[in-house]
Amino acid sequence: MAASFTPAEQQRRPSSLSAALRLESVTVRFGGVTALDDVTFGVAPGEIVSLIGPNGAGKSTAFNAICGLAPVASGRVRFADTDLLALRRHKIVTAGIARTYQGLQVFPSLTVGQNLTVGYHSLRRSTALAHAARLPRVRRERAAASERAHWVAREFGLDALWDREVSELPYGTQKKVDIARAMVSEPRLLLLDEPAAGLPQRDLDELSGLVSSLNTRFTMSVLLVEHHMSMVMSVSDRVVVLHHGRLIAEGTPAEIRNDPQVLEAYLGRDRRDSHA
Ligand SMILES: Nc1ncnc2c1ncn2[C@@H]1O[C@H](COP(=O)(O)OP(=O)(O)OP(=O)(O)O)[C@@H](O)[C@H]1O
Ligand SMILES: [Mg+2]
Known part of the structure; x- marks a missing residue:
């Protein structure tokens, strides 16, 4: 199920500032573990895309591949006209990409x-x-x-x-x-790795509202990794599903919610969120 942008998707939220991200046939290995296996997907300008999958599926590795922090064995990662794999790590922010990590990265x-x-x-x-x-x-x-x-x-x-x-x-x-x-840092693409983890229920709705408005208020694209399915389904334009490092499904929240492979691989067995 390879990702490709239709013209309609490209123009859904036109923005001169946001830009397209594209991973093409990306493979990342850690010793004997293939964390990403020939994975292809993209984020169109202004889109909010969620990356979901069970623990160890390769979601954070995909973020690391985008940010120059993963050993990409093969494939391409492009952001607008920039080949991210050829960029030095500290230039990722200058290219217009910002990221939050699992847990907190603040100075308390x-x-x-x-x-x-x-x-x-x-x-x-x-x-x-x-x-x-x-x-x-x-x-x-x-x-x-x-x-x-x-x-x-x-x-x-x-x-x-x-x-x-x-x-x-x-x-x-x-x-x-x-x-x-x-x-x-005025990103054109924001990568959010499990922003809702550890949040009390009362904060989840506020965070969902915040994330779903980011692309229009700040003119950018968002790639979200999240286990809270209620949030994923409410904020995403598209959802990409990884399982054991492979992309097993991609589509709108409604399509993903009813995809038998997804239900079997993820929602059915590793349901961490009772609101799924
Ligand atoms: N630096 C690393 N060294 C060795 N193995 C790694 C490294 N980073 C990730 N892995 C392995 O790669 C696979 C994918 O891990 P990754 O952290 O990308 O999963 P994830 O989908 O983000 O999971 P989670 O939902 O638990 O955060 C796992 O098997 C993990 O153990
Ligand atoms: Mg992770």
Whole structure:
């Protein structure tokens, strides 16, 4: 079931800023384990695509392949016109891709504002020397980054918490800070690895609303890994299903919900979410 974009999909949410991601026949091996086996799928500009599958299916490995963190044995990974496999790891953010990891990647002893402005360092174009000399360009970059961080904080409803230390905040709010932090680098594609894991039920709806509005509010595409099927089904334009490193199904949430192979491989047996 190879992925390909129809013209309608390409134009569903046209955006000059977001760009297409494409994995083609990607294989990743760790010793004797084939974590991804000839996997092909894509994310069209402005699309929200979910990657689902049981534990060990290869979902995080797919993220790592996109970010230059997995040993890709064969295949291609492209983002717009960029060959991601040829990019140095630290250039992934500059290419327009941001990511959150499983669990939390915040600095607990820093404030919300400090966590958000940390993203500035991956954006900056000035050299360390220019920073030491405090050149006007550096000042302009700092001002733009601070403005962007404040704007993201407002969009995420975090502005009132700007000066609060992150460790004092509930887990759900810390996760919001984690996602907001990724947004400061102005990504055209955001990779979210299990953002709902560990969240209390009352925070799930809010997170679903946030994720489903990201592509239009921030003009970008989203690739989501998530085990909470209620969230996957409500936010996704398309769903890609991995099982033992292979792509076994791809389609709209309605198609995936009724796919016998998916039910057998995933939803039927490893149902972690009673709302599936
Ligand atoms: N760095 C690594 N070294 C060795 N094996 C690895 C490594 N990363 C992943 N694997 C293996 O690759 C397979 C896919 O793992 P991956 O973490 O991508 O699964 P996943 O779908 O993200 O699972 P989960 O839902 O539990 O997060 C697993 O068998 C895993 O043990
Ligand atoms: Mg994972």
